Amino acid sequence: MLRPKIPTMPTPTGITTPPAVVQPTTVQPAPTPAPMASAPVPATPARPTVQLTPGTALALVGGGTAVVLVVGAVLVSMLLAVAVTAASVAVCAVVLRSLLNGQRQR
Numbered sequence: 001m002l003r004p005k006i007p008t009m010p011t012p013t014g015i016t017t018p019p020a021v022v023q024p025t026t027v028q029p030a031p032t033p034a035p036m037a038s039a040p041v042p043a044t045p046a047r048p049t050v051q052l053t054p055g056t057a058l059a060l061v062g063g064g065t066a067v068v069l070v071v072g073a074v075l076v077s078m079l080l081a082v083a084v085t086a087a088s089v090a091v092c093a094v095v096l097r098s099l100l101n102g103q104r105q106r
Helices: 054-105
Strands: none
Touching: none
């Protein structure tokens, strides 16, 4: 009863062309270019190394400390905002519950 109908391939109507015949061809290798003379490489000086003086090390430590303190303050303030919002929602729920219970008792 629930058998799928398999479509049949329709036969072409009208004028049909035979498939094209592909003739094999030979592969011609590309001519190899003449080797080029290598250009002289200029001598590059060694990269300068970064010198960490006590002043720069102290500045880096101070900057890192400031970044950590700012990020920590932002995260703590966000956590405090979530806590205050949750507390206010809880207070609203308690007030609504008491109002609804007072309506039922009357």
